[in-house]
Amino acid sequence: MARAAIPGGLSARRAWRPARLLERRVESASATTLVLDVTDWPGHLPGQHVDVRLTADDGYTATRSYSLAAPAEGDRVEVTVQRVPDGEVSPFLCDVFQVGDAVELRGPVGGWFVWRPDQPGPVLLVAGGSGVVPLMAMLRARPAVGPPFRLVYSARQPDDVIYREELAALAGTDGVDVRHVFTRRGAPVGADGADGADGADGAGHVRPPGRLRSADLEGAGWGPADAPTCYVCGPTGFVEAAATILASAGHDAARIRTERFGPTGS
């Protein structure tokens, strides 16, 4: 492993690691999961991310940060990329990047927006759009006998839901609650969020399309007194709205962790 310091300069401690695409999975019309084999991957915590660097033939480079979507399996890591039509990097990764192609990764990085399996208390995950990716890494890392987890996942419509089948399966797991919020079209039925014609949920209630509201984040076992750690990830406006709802409900600001992203630099 090349970890030697550059004399008189920056160390190569966080050197870029070569990686290769092993597999790709289409998750929705605009999201693709990339499974990468990364040389000497040291493992990571759920919520951490990687910087991905692409280098063109002429030496031009572009770097973007992506959340890790799942626990590592040896040198195998997963990221889920949302294609942004006018983006510089995401259309390449989603449409052009082929199995066997090379890329460079730096990471894992980030210690703020992480869930540590030994930390106490329930976990409330609030996702807007592809903000579900690091939260999915946390759900996937939850042990079978673990603290209660609830995912509240806001998407425009049922077709935009990433990890749909796996979330439906997880929703039937003891201690895991998955709730869908659709902002444009569709009404969740039951805990698995299937798109029901009558718009009724498992308890007979209707959750019509609309933006996230305080009632979506309430419920027995999920109040401020239950002291959940709240992880909110999504576009900036969504994160601000969700964090405001949680703070207004009385959740301690120290237990609200946020990660924002948005339509620039894609």
Added chain:
Amino acid sequence: MQGQDSAENSGEEPVGGAGLDGNVLAGPLSEVFAVDITTAVGRCRGCGTSSAIATLRVHGPQPGLVGRCPGCDDVLLRIVRTPDAVWLDLGGLISLRIPAAG
């Protein structure tokens, strides 16, 4: 709540993971610091607000990353990577409290 709608409308669905807050500084700063700086708490020279670096508003990535105070929007830090150097400006911070073991 208007913000959410505009965020969802403006760039269509947002970027998968491309950061807009201080979490995205973790990689670039890892080249310079021995520990993760995004969990450190910086104090703004302008308004005195203390914020975890992960919670800064960040603009970039070109020509560099600029981190602004969530309290007053002053520039707290800038980081620019050239082919042979990292330029780091922490001029907007009066202090940086870095969690240490023990």
